[in-house]
Amino acid sequence: MIGLWPENIAAERAAMIARITPEARALMAAEFATAGGREIALSLSKQSDGRFGEPRLHMRGHSCRAGFLAHRLLDGDFLIHCHPGDDLTPSDKDLDTAGSIHCRLPATGFAICDTEVERLYIVIEPETPPPSPVRTARVGPLQLRWAIEWLPRQRNS
Numbered sequence: 001m002i003g004l005w006p007e008n009i010a011a012e013r014a015a016m017i018a019r020i021t022p023e024a025r026a027l028m029a030a031e032f033a034t035a036g037g038r039e040i041a042l043s044l045s046k047q048s049d050g051r052f053g054e055p056r057l058h059m060r061g062h063s064c065r066a067g068f069l070a071h072r073l074l075d076g077d078f079l080i081h082c083h084p085g086d087d088l089t090p091s092d093k094d095l096d097t098a099g100s101i102h103c104r105l106p107a108t109g110f111a112i113c114d115t116e117v118e119r120l121y122i123v124i125e126p127e128t129p130p131p132s133p134v135r136t137a138r139v140g141p142l143q144l145r146w147a148i149e150w151l152p153r154q155r156n157s
Contacts (some may be wrong), residue, residue, distance in 0.1 A: 011046075014122050016111070019067035020044065028055050028080065032115040037084045043077040046126070052078045075105040078126045081112050088112045088121035093101045098123045 017025075024044055032040055034086050041059045044052035056072055074080070079101065081094060090098070090112055099109035109126025113119060 012122065016120055016125075017118070017121055019051045020117070021047070021051050024053040024055050028082075028113075028117045029115065031055070031057065032082050032084075035082070035084075039084065039140075040082045041079070043079050044075060044081075045074065046076045046078070052126070055080075067087070073101065073105055073108065076107040076126065077105070078109045078111065081110070083112050084116060085117055088114065088119060090121065090123055094123065120157070 016038050020028075028042065031042070040057070042055045045056070047053050047056045060071055079098075083089075094110075094112065101108055101110065107127040108124070110123040112121045112123065
């Protein structure tokens with residue numbers, strides 16, 4: 001993340017637009033064009049080169065709202081929400097959605113874009129997903145008793 005100082009915002013937005021593959025931008029723009037002035041919500045998968053592509057449509061909404069389907073989200077996705085017109089200001093519902101998704105999938109980014117996919121308002125910067133937690137084995141009562149009895153003997157040996 002470059003930072004949130006006013007002089008860096010334009011550079012940050014341009015850098016993030018550049019991270020969306022040209023193919024994904026073309027597909028997104030075509031989908032937004034067919035929506036006829038309605039909102040659309042979609043997600044992009046993070047590619048091996050760090051760019052975002054393979055748009056997945058979540059929902060076509062109405063003039064003021066479209067949502068995301070939680071079962072289609074992966075940690076590290078970049079969620080794009082299209083606001084028709086020039087106003088990319090997030091609504092209270094947009095902010096609530098971004099926050100709740102980020103709590104569940106902390107590497108997931110969220111942005112609002114125009115219908116031409118030329119401008120972005122980044123609500124949450126996408127990150128690299130954290131490594132999976134280490135899995136531990138379940139221990140039954142007999143195994144636990146054995147460990148309690150066996151370990152002290154090993155230390156005294």
